[in-house]
Amino acid sequence: MSKFLTSLMIPLMLSFSGIVRANDVYTFYVVDYPPYIMASNDDTTIHGIDVEVVKAAFDSQEVKVIFERLPWKRIIRSMQEGRIAGTVSCSKRELRESFMYFSDPISHVRRAILSKNNLDTGSIRTLSDLNRYSVVTVSSWGMQKELVNSDIKHRSSPDLVSALKAVLYRNMDILYMAEYPALYYLKKLGMQTELKVSELQGEKPLPLHLCISQKFPNSERLKVAMNKGLRAIKANGLYDSIVSKYLQASDR
Known part of the structure; x- marks a missing residue:
């Protein structure tokens, strides 16, 4: 194979190799769900506990992510078809396991x-x-x-x-x-x-996850990067800092 053909083939091979590269940007689509996700049409930016946790986790792994608004039904349909990377603050359900990967829990509903x-x-x-x-x-x-x-x-x-x-x-x-x-x-x-x-003392919390479309490129590696980053920001205290910014710490 000539050097010219080789130079063309290497970038093409990398694009299909499943490598999460530093210059890639992944978009996760969300709906308004305070305080986990603050994404009302009145807000100029999308923020919230889970949004900041996900971004911080990926930042620690040098993976760039952004967030956009989209109706929930369209998010689910697009994930089934592999057209978007995924969504934030979704629960693990049997019907979703056929087309979603679930990160380690990023928060919970109790x-x-x-x-x-x-x-x-x-x-x-x-x-x-x-x-x-x-x-x-x-x-x-x-x-x-x-x-x-x-x-x-x-x-x-x-x-x-x-x-x-x-x-x-x-x-x-x-x-x-x-x-x-x-x-x-x-x-x-x-x-x-x-x-x-x-x-409610007898109630177990419902975990919320970063949910990733299985059909989306690099989906498994995105899950690995998210989980590794989540462990990192919990270890360095950033996770607790994000949560405390939105919630009143309780002495009770």
């Missing part, structure tokens, strides 16, 4: 209860224990569907601020929602000293 500081919540271990309290949740959120399916009596509020005020001023005992969003909004609204967030 069901929680928000109440006044003086309410004893130590005996609340499972969802059924909420029957002993007056409960409010946000209308049409997934948490309300859980209460309905579990036949737990509750009131619904049209938005989160109204639900918080119901606990603060209208004698509702508990706001039922997810842990990280609860902590984030308490910090955002300056209510950390008035309300507390307690875990």
Whole structure:
């Protein structure tokens, strides 16, 4: 083979060799999911806990990633077809295992209860224990569907601020929602000293992952790089620093 042909073939071979190169840029598509992903149309930049964790992990491995908005159904369809690298903050499900690789967990979703500081919540271990309290949740959120399916009596509020005020001023005992969003909004609204967030003791957290399309080029190596980077930023303290930036640390 001539030197000229060899010089043409080497870049072509590298492009199909599955090497994650420093000059490659990988785009992950997301939907708004505060505080994990802050990607509303009002935001000029995409950020959030999971976005920053993923970027920091890949940065530590010298892999460039960017994030763009896309409707969830289109993200899933595009991943099935191998047209995009993947998405952030998705859970591991059996139906997804046929076309996705899942990184090590980057965060988690845990069901929680928000109440006044003086309410004893130590005996609340499972969802059924909420029957002993007056409960409010946000209308049409997934948490309300859980209460309905579990036949737990509750009131619904049209938005989160109204639900918080119901606990603060209208004698509702508990706001039922997810842990990280609860902590984030308490910090955002300056209510950390008035309300507390307690875990449901008997509940296991649902891990969230970086999900990568199996058909996308370099997908397996992207997963390896992500997991290696995640271990690195946990070891050097950067992971905890990112989380604490969005959530109020709890002494309780």
